[in-house]
Amino acid sequence: MTLAFPQLPFELIDNPAADPDAAYGDRQAAVLNAEGLAEARRCITAWPGYAPTPLIDLAGLARDLGIASLSYKQEGARFGLKSFKPLGGAFAVERCLVRAVAEATGEEDIDPARILDGTHADIVSRVTVTAATDGNHGRSVAWGSRMFGCRCVIFINEAVSAAREAAIADFGAEVRRLKGSYDDAVRHAFKTAREEGWTVIPDTSDGDIVEAPRDVMQGYALLADELFDQLDVAPTHLFLQAGVGGMAAAVAAEFWRRSGAARPMTILVEPKQAACWFKSLQAGTPTPVTGDIDSFMGGLSCGECSMLAWAILQPGAHAAMIVDDAAAKETMRLLAEGDPPVVGGESGVAGLAALITAATDPAAREKLKLDATSRVVVIGSEGAVDEAVYREVVGTPSHEVAA
Numbered sequence: 001m002t003l004a005f006p007q008l009p010f011e012l013i014d015n016p017a018a019d020p021d022a023a024y025g026d027r028q029a030a031v032l033n034a035e036g037l038a039e040a041r042r043c044i045t046a047w048p049g050y051a052p053t054p055l056i057d058l059a060g061l062a063r064d065l066g067i068a069s070l071s072y073k074q075e076g077a078r079f080g081l082k083s084f085k086p087l088g089g090a091f092a093v094e095r096c097l098v099r100a101v102a103e104a105t106g107e108e109d110i111d112p113a114r115i116l117d118g119t120h121a122d123i124v125s126r127v128t129v130t131a132a133t134d135g136n137h138g139r140s141v142a143w144g145s146r147m148f149g150c151r152c153v154i155f156i157n158e159a160v161s162a163a164r165e166a167a168i169a170d171f172g173a174e175v176r177r178l179k180g181s182y183d184d185a186v187r188h189a190f191k192t193a194r195e196e197g198w199t200v201i202p203d204t205s206d207g208d209i210v211e212a213p214r215d216v217m218q219g220y221a222l223l224a225d226e227l228f229d230q231l232d233v234a235p236t237h238l239f240l241q242a243g244v245g246g247m248a249a250a251v252a253a254e255f256w257r258r259s260g261a262a263r264p265m266t267i268l269v270e271p272k273q274a275a276c277w278f279k280s281l282q283a284g285t286p287t288p289v290t291g292d293i294d295s296f297m298g299g300l301s302c303g304e305c306s307m308l309a310w311a312i313l314q315p316g317a318h319a320a321m322i323v324d325d326a327a328a329k330e331t332m333r334l335l336a337e338g339d340p341p342v343v344g345g346e347s348g349v350a351g352l353a354a355l356i357t358a359a360t361d362p363a364a365r366e367k368l369k370l371d372a373t374s375r376v377v378v379i380g381s382e383g384a385v386d387e388a389v390y391r392e393v394v395g396t397p398s399h400e401v402a403a
Helices: 034-044 059-065 075-080 086-105 112-116 136-148 162-169 182-196 211-230 246-262 276-283 307-316 325-336 350-359 362-367 387-394 398-402
Strands: 010-014 055-057 069-074 128-133 151-157 174-178 237-241 265-271 319-323 375-380
Touching: 010 276, 010 350, 010 362, 034 086, 034 211, 055 211, 059 069, 059 350, 069 075, 069 211, 075 086, 075 375, 086 112, 086 128, 086 136, 086 211, 112 136, 128 136, 128 182, 136 151, 136 162, 151 162, 151 182, 162 174, 162 387, 174 182, 211 246, 211 307, 237 246, 237 350, 246 265, 246 307, 265 276, 265 307, 265 350, 276 307, 276 319, 319 350, 325 350, 325 387, 350 362, 350 375, 387 398
Parallel strands: 069 375, 128 151, 151 174, 237 265, 237 375, 265 319
Antiparallel strands: 010 319, 055 069
């Protein structure tokens, strides 16, 4: 291999509960299913500006890593919001408003198009939605709220950058900054919603609140649906950044549901400060990570697994991997200098960083069965959401890299 990539610390475990031959069962279908995907596809593809995000062939990097192919799903192009999140947060806002209109009118079958075109604006304008965020999810909820015409209040924690806060406020949301972690902000959003009569649009679930977070995950599944249309040959490996687990569960579920035992090996990726999935799979039960969980990969700074995602990933993920913040920075630079050059944000490159780290370590390579026949898919889950951070790490503005 000719790849110049530093040897950085990492951890890798097999998931003790994984059953590669298991069918996609009732427990999983209760969270994500074909009918839910069809509804997400119907709604989201009708939004202004919808287009499948590109799947980029990183053939040169694949050769350097000694694998057959490497495909990078570039979510930085999604609806101009620079991340995959609109698929989930904005879709869940629309589903919330459909339910609100149905309750107010007594009608059972509300056409989502009538939400989008303003037919029910008098009802929609009286709804307030709220969410907690590290940045991208709140921006998605705010964007969806503006598109559909409801009020939006977003809670952020003290570690969220001013640029990410401004990006949320730009869509007309009221942004409230709190002390503590992302998980503290989640709890505060639920508490305030109960007191004010608002609707929470969370990207995580404690197991009691399931409707909106399930909508969020079902929207994310459209990303995998696009992959099935874009891939010529089925992948052998998925490296998926976890966070609370919503996106990883949605992508893993769609491949599991459609491919069964032939599904790709799925590796969950996290920063070491916030490795709640690594710890939980290791323990066999959801295990929160406490203390300072802030990472350079800010969108993955989550200390607690979503219980909806747990229903899919606890039996469905094959392995979990912890990567160093420095690996994300190296990967951002590597992508920017690649052929073709690609803009990848801090959290967006985590899956690729894990692949490179594993593929350049003989023991990890063997453990994950990475070889010359491997066909790997990674999700570039965000672009340069924080331009100042991107320029500091890469040394070049994102628009010059993209050009």
